[in-house]
Amino acid sequence: MRVPPDLKYVDSHEWIRPEPDGTVTIGITDHAQAALGDLVYVDLPKPGRKVNAGESCAVVESVKAASDVYAPLSGEVVASNDALSGAPEAVNEDAYAAWLFRLRPSEPSQLAGLMDAAAYSKLIAQS
Amino acid sequence: MPKPTSLNATHRAAGARMVDFGGWDMPVNYGSQIDEHHAVRRDAGMFDVSHMRVVDIHGTPAAAPRDFLRYALANNVDRLKTPGKALYSCLLADDGGVLDDLIVYFLREGFFRLVVNAATADKDIAWLTALAGARAPGLRLVPRADLAIIAVQGPQAREHVWRAVPGSEAASAALGPFNAATFAAPGMGELFIARTGYTGEDGFEIVVPAVHAEVLWRALAAQGVTPCGLGARDTLRLEAGMNLYGQDMDESVSPLESGLAWTVDLASDRDFAGKAALLARPARRRLAGLVLTDAGGVLRAHQAVHTDAGEGEITSGTFSPTLRKSIALARLPAAVAVGDTVHVQVRDKRLAARVVKPPFVRNGRALVQ
Numbered sequence: 001m002r003v004p005p006d007l008k009y010v011d012s013h014e015w016i017r018p019e020p021d022g023t024v025t026i027g028i029t030d031h032a033q034a035a036l037g038d039l040v041y042v043d044l045p046k047p048g049r050k051v052n053a054g055e056s057c058a059v060v061e062s063v064k065a066a067s068d069v070y071a072p073l074s075g076e077v078v079a080s081n082d083a084l085s086g087a088p089e090a091v092n093e094d095a096y097a098a099w100l101f102r103l104r105p106s107e108p109s110q111l112a113g114l115m116d117a118a119a120y121s122k123l124i125a126q127s
Numbered sequence: 128m129p130k131p132t133s134l135n136a137t138h139r140a141a142g143a144r145m146v147d148f149g150g151w152d153m154p155v156n157y158g159s160q161i162d163e164h165h166a167v168r169r170d171a172g173m174f175d176v177s178h179m180r181v182v183d184i185h186g187t188p189a190a191a192p193r194d195f196l197r198y199a200l201a202n203n204v205d206r207l208k209t210p211g212k213a214l215y216s217c218l219l220a221d222d223g224g225v226l227d228d229l230i231v232y233f234l235r236e237g238f239f240r241l242v243v244n245a246a247t248a249d250k251d252i253a254w255l256t257a258l259a260g261a262r263a264p265g266l267r268l269v270p271r272a273d274l275a276i277i278a279v280q281g282p283q284a285r286e287h288v289w290r291a292v293p294g295s296e297a298a299s300a301a302l303g304p305f306n307a308a309t310f311a312a313p314g315m316g317e318l319f320i321a322r323t324g325y326t327g328e329d330g331f332e333i334v335v336p337a338v339h340a341e342v343l344w345r346a347l348a349a350q351g352v353t354p355c356g357l358g359a360r361d362t363l364r365l366e367a368g369m370n371l372y373g374q375d376m377d378e379s380v381s382p383l384e385s386g387l388a389w390t391v392d393l394a395s396d397r398d399f400a401g402k403a404a405l406l407a408r409p410a411r412r413r414l415a416g417l418v419l420t421d422a423g424g425v426l427r428a429h430q431a432v433h434t435d436a437g438e439g440e441i442t443s444g445t446f447s448p449t450l451r452k453s454i455a456l457a458r459l460p461a462a463v464a465v466g467d468t469v470h471v472q473v474r475d476k477r478l479a480a481r482v483v484k485p486p487f488v489r490n491g492r493a494l495v496q
Contacts, residue, residue, distance in 0.1 A: 037144075037155075037156060037159075037160050037358065038159055038160050038161040040425060040446040041424060041425050041446070043423070043424065059424070059474070061424060061425045061446075063160050063161060063358060063362060063445060063446050063448070064155075064160070064358060065427075066424070066425065066427065066474075092159070
């Protein structure tokens with residue numbers, strides 16, 4: 001399973017990429033897409049929605065099952081990847097290119113509490 | 128610990144994602160489940176279904192299997208007139224609930240063969256043994272843990288089998304649907320080859336001595352038959368409108384409320400286990416097909432269905448790779464008709480779905496829009 005070294009992670013299997021403009025981009029990890037199998041539906045949060053860290057704010061559904069996606073940080077949704085609604089399989093093809101949504105964090109200090117690639121690799125090795 | 132089939136190491140070496148299914152450690156998918164699904168609709172795929180149990184029934188002059196099965200099964204074994212012929216039937220409890228669904232093969236008057244589900248096998252054998260003790264002492268029920276089963280399914284399945292297994296074409300080319308034959312294949316032992324399946328496609332289910340299962344699997348793989356897991360098996364059977372025991376029906380429901388009235392022989396004056404209870408309890412619900420017409424999610428088991436005639440529930444739901452839409456089987460009030468629009472509770476949304484008559488797909492063709 002790929003775990004890119006430049007991203008941050010949470011134990012609910014989302015990845016987080018801080019952007020130069022202060023927003024963060026969020027997706028699900030390669031490990032998560034492999035466990036879910038072929039994705040057939042994504043439900044993404046609308047821009048403007050305010051979310052709390054740990055709150056369910058998106059759904060990804062594979063042929064097998066539906067799975068919630070949790071906001072790894074508190075903040076306001078500034079964009080969602082609408083291209084995925086017609087092509088959810090893009091997440092299976094490259095989970096790190098097929099981002100789900102972007103947040104503008106309201107508490108940027110939460111970023112420091114996220115896992116790095118080494119810690120996430122260790123987590124999924126145990127599962 | 129779930130039990131391994133004789134192909135367990137082969138599945139693991141192929142990188143299969145494994146899951147506990149009915150107490151067995153089974154492959155759910157090897158790579159993309161959707162690719163496996165399409166392989167079966169377009170060419171041929173193979174499934175290890177060795178978790179299903181073969182139970183042979185041997186009679187004596189005093190205890191004929193046919194007489195016993197005429198009472199034990201809800202479908203009428205007198206439809207089996209020529210050796211090798213198969214019949215799908217429910218096994219009913221005395222209260223009319225479905226103990227299991229199975230296929231029964233008539234091989235000769237002294238020898239019938241059942242193939243039952245994995246999770247229910249022990250329960251079925253106990254039930255049948257008790258019933259035989261009361262009605263047909265001397266009848267022998269022989270569970271065949273020494274046998275494996277490989278299903279090869281798809282429009283090209285039979286040709287692939289014929290190329291992979293020496294002697295198979297001569298033994299099976301003349302077999303019609305729901306017929307089986309036995310033959311000896313070099314290096315694979317005695318094979319029981321049945322033109323049956325659980326996908327809505329043509330093909331075979333091959334019962335093979337477990338010690339030879341891997342040789343057969345590798346011979347099929349060498350012909351280009353795609354290994355498929357239980358994930359694709361589930362989307363294929365659901366598109367084909369076939370029930371899954373434990374999900375679409377179980378001991379708590381009547382076959383008449385499970386889309387299985389066509390398998391229950393209420394027309395003849397033959398008595399069978401569960402018949403009196405079925406006659407005393409008219410069906411108030413029916414199992415119907417649903418096609419999701421709104422965007423907003425995927426139909427899944429246990430979602431509530433709101434209809435003008437009352438509430439229903441989805442028993443099996445998925446995304447159909449062939450139709451590229453979500454489909455389901457749902458138990459609905461009997462008054463709901465094909466063509467009606469109903470609403471399914473998907474998380475916080477009520478999504479519209481159309482009631483259709485299964486199957487959704489047969490022999491590669493979409494039957495619903």
